[in-house]
Amino acid sequence: MNKKVVIIGSLDTKEAEFRYVESILTSSGVSTLLINTGIYETTCEADITNEEVAAAGGVTLEELRKKQDRGLAVATMAKGRQYRFRS
Structure with a gap:
């Protein structure tokens, strides 16, 4: 069985x-x-993007950026990553 981290x-x-x-x-x-x-732009390519994670959390990145609410951003991205990782 191949392991994946x-x-x-x-x-x-x-x-x-x-990346390191x-x-x-x-x-x-x-x-x-x-x-x-992360909710801000990056040049780094991820296997699952921040847009996908935010969408899985029920919000767009643009909405998170406009609200400037760190607590909401953290909660949304945590919810989204759990949902996205399971699917």
Whole structure:
């Protein structure tokens, strides 16, 4: 059975750190799934994008950005990543 590590994080602020973890794992032969839970733009490509996570949480990224409510953003992205990861 092939093992896969799910890497969940805000790539808008911690892209380098998550890419480093991903590179260590993949160089060791471990498959990864990268999920972006940040609400701001990034140049980093994730396996599951922040747009997908927000939509799974019931809101668009644009709505989260406009509201400027960190608590709402964290709750929405947490809900979305759980839903998206299970499907």
